[in-house]
């Protein structure tokens with residue numbers, strides 16, 4: 001299991017690569033939602049999501065071990081983060097993306113200096129390919145969540161929250177493969193065991209909820225949640241024990257709640273956040289995580305959404 005010392009080491013290892021993101025607040029949003037809520041603004045992080053924290057830690061360790069190439073299997077935030085960090089550290093990266101990856105995502109990876117390779121449409125095809133590319137060329141494959149270096153890197157967001165907002169009572173975190181929440185749990189439960197950590201998952205991608213209920217890692221079928229960063233089919237071998245051992249609660253949010261939270265955040269705080277990034281906030285908005293009078297920090301995990309897609313999602317909202 002990832003240790004607090006590893007999170008602290010990650011913090012000093014990555015601090016010259018990442019931003020210490022602000023915590024933002026809106027009085028009018030707080031009044032509308034009836035909760036004393038603050039946002040850890042990882043959509044303002046370099047590359048637009050927290051994924052760079054784990055990527056910076058894992059790629060730095062790979063470079064220290066002599067690697068001159070890293071690979072990843074993701075067209076989303078993880079792939080962009082790995083490409084960016086590899087360029088910063090002066091090594092090559094190959095990011096394996098599905099054949100149907102959006103042109104915008106591929107362009108972002110290339111702009112960060114990553115080489116793009118297309119392979120299949122499922123992660124079951126992409127991951128072995130990314131691993132074998134690394135293997136053939138003496139490189140290192142960087143997984144998106146199920147690795148100690150990744151978990152430790154993501155945990156630095158937890159260290160920042162308790163430093164920036166010592167009065168925090170409850171932290172709400174979106175859950176995909178569980179790297180972010182495992183890192184935050186590792187940091188927060190070591191430093192401030194009195195702070196509650198609550199996970200939030202889309203009801204359409206409830207693999208961690210199902211796994212916790214059954215007491216073992218359980219896969220769900222393909223899901224179409226708009227929160228595309230949370231579409232993992234099951235929690236990780238390393239993340240699940242952390243989550244099942246330390247988590248204070250897990251709540252499910254509906255698709256329309258995610259859209260409504262994106263809307264309220266845009267109107268009240270002027271911030272554009274992606275669907276996955278709004279899931280923890282949606283749980284607070286819906287009254288599912290946190291309680292009146294408690295100080296809540298919801299992690300906004302990313303902001304990578306095109307404006308056309310953002311507008312499309314807003315247009316589906318019931319207005320009244």
Ligand SMILES: *Cc1c(COP(=O)(O)O)cnc(C)c1O
Pocket residue numbers: 049051077078144145174175176177178179180181229230232274276277301302303
């Ligand atoms: C990857 C990602 C998540 C989920 O993180 P896990 O470590 O897989 O649980 C949440 N939000 C955004 C924006 C992401 O990119």
